[in-house]
Amino acid sequence: MSAKAQTNPLWKESKVKNYLPHMTVPEVETFLTKSDMVIIPIGALEQHSSHLPIGTDFINGVELCKLIAQERDILVAPVLLAGQSPYHMAFAGSITLSAETIVRVHMETVESLIKHGFKRFVLMNSHGGNTAVTTFLVDQINQKTSAVAVDYSVAIKPFLEAAEKKEAKALDRHAGTGETSNSMYLMPSLVQLEKATATKLTLPEHLEKMVPDVIKEEPTAKLLFLAEGLKAEETGKKTSTIEMTKTGVWGELDPKEATLERGEDDTKRMISACSKFIDRWNELVKI
Structure with missing residues (x-):
C-alpha cells in the first residue's frame, strides 16, 4: 500500500456481534446452529426538533436491538429506515411511507430469512406512528408464513420492571424529555441538547x-x-x-430536563425484560 494511502477518514464503526449488516455468510451459518430468532427494529426518518436527529427512531431502535443481542443470541436485522410519519411532513427532511410499503418490505424480509432457516421473529416498533402497522405485520407473518412473530412491546411487558415513579408535570411526548434521555444514552454524539427549546402547544x-x-x-x-x-x-x-408546535416538540416540558441517568435506566430495564422474554421463549420451544 502506498505511504500516502489512507482509509476512509469518516469510518468510525466497529464490528458488532449478531448484527446482520456486519456479518459474513459463515457467521450467519454459525449463528443458525445456536438460534433461529431475529429482532427487526421498525423506525422512522422524521423531524425531532432542533436537538435530535431525523434518524432518532431508527437509530435508537437499532442500538437497543444491538444491546439486546449482546446479552442473548438474537439476530438484529434492520431493513428500512423510514416509517409512517405524514404528520411531520411540514418539517424539512421528514420522510413518510405508506403502511402498505412498510408491510411489504418487512414481509419480504421475513420470507427471505425464513429461507435461510430463521423461524422466530420479534418486531420492535421504535416509532409511535408504526404501532398499528407493526401489529398488523406480526399477524400477517403468523397467518401467512411458517414463522412465528411477536410484538416486542407486548412480549416484554410481563418482564419489564417499573420505572421510578415521578409525578408528571406536563404533556411530554415526541422529542421530549423521555426520548431525549434515551437518545443521550443510545446515541450520545448525535444529541445537541444546547439547541433544545421548550414550546407552547x-x-x-x-x-x-x-x-x-x-x-x-x-x-x-x-x-x-x-x-x-x-x-x-x-x-x-x-x-x-x-x-x-413550531419547534416540533410534542410536549411542554423543556427537553433540556432530560438526563443521561434516566436514559440509561430506561434502556437497561428494556434489555433485561427482553432477555428474560427470550429465555422464556427458548424454554417453551425446547424439544
Whole structure:
C-alpha cells in the first residue's frame, strides 16, 4: 500500500456481534446452529426538533436491538429506515411511507430469512406512528408464513420492571424529555441538547381539555387523545405537528430536563425484560 494511502477518514464503526449488516455468510451459518430468532427494529426518518436527529427512531431502535443481542443470541436485522410519519411532513427532511410499503418490505424480509432457516421473529416498533402497522405485520407473518412473530412491546411487558415513579408535570411526548434521555444514552454524539427549546402547544379546544387526564395516564382520555393527536394536515383534525408546535416538540416540558441517568435506566430495564422474554421463549420451544 502506498505511504500516502489512507482509509476512509469518516469510518468510525466497529464490528458488532449478531448484527446482520456486519456479518459474513459463515457467521450467519454459525449463528443458525445456536438460534433461529431475529429482532427487526421498525423506525422512522422524521423531524425531532432542533436537538435530535431525523434518524432518532431508527437509530435508537437499532442500538437497543444491538444491546439486546449482546446479552442473548438474537439476530438484529434492520431493513428500512423510514416509517409512517405524514404528520411531520411540514418539517424539512421528514420522510413518510405508506403502511402498505412498510408491510411489504418487512414481509419480504421475513420470507427471505425464513429461507435461510430463521423461524422466530420479534418486531420492535421504535416509532409511535408504526404501532398499528407493526401489529398488523406480526399477524400477517403468523397467518401467512411458517414463522412465528411477536410484538416486542407486548412480549416484554410481563418482564419489564417499573420505572421510578415521578409525578408528571406536563404533556411530554415526541422529542421530549423521555426520548431525549434515551437518545443521550443510545446515541450520545448525535444529541445537541444546547439547541433544545421548550414550546407552547396549540391544541384544538376539546383536546386541550383532555390534557390533565392524559398527563395522569387516564386510559380513556389517553386513548382518545392519541387517536386524534398527531395526524396529517389533510385529515382536518388540526393536529399535525406544525399546527400544534413550531419547534416540533410534542410536549411542554423543556427537553433540556432530560438526563443521561434516566436514559440509561430506561434502556437497561428494556434489555433485561427482553432477555428474560427470550429465555422464556427458548424454554417453551425446547424439544
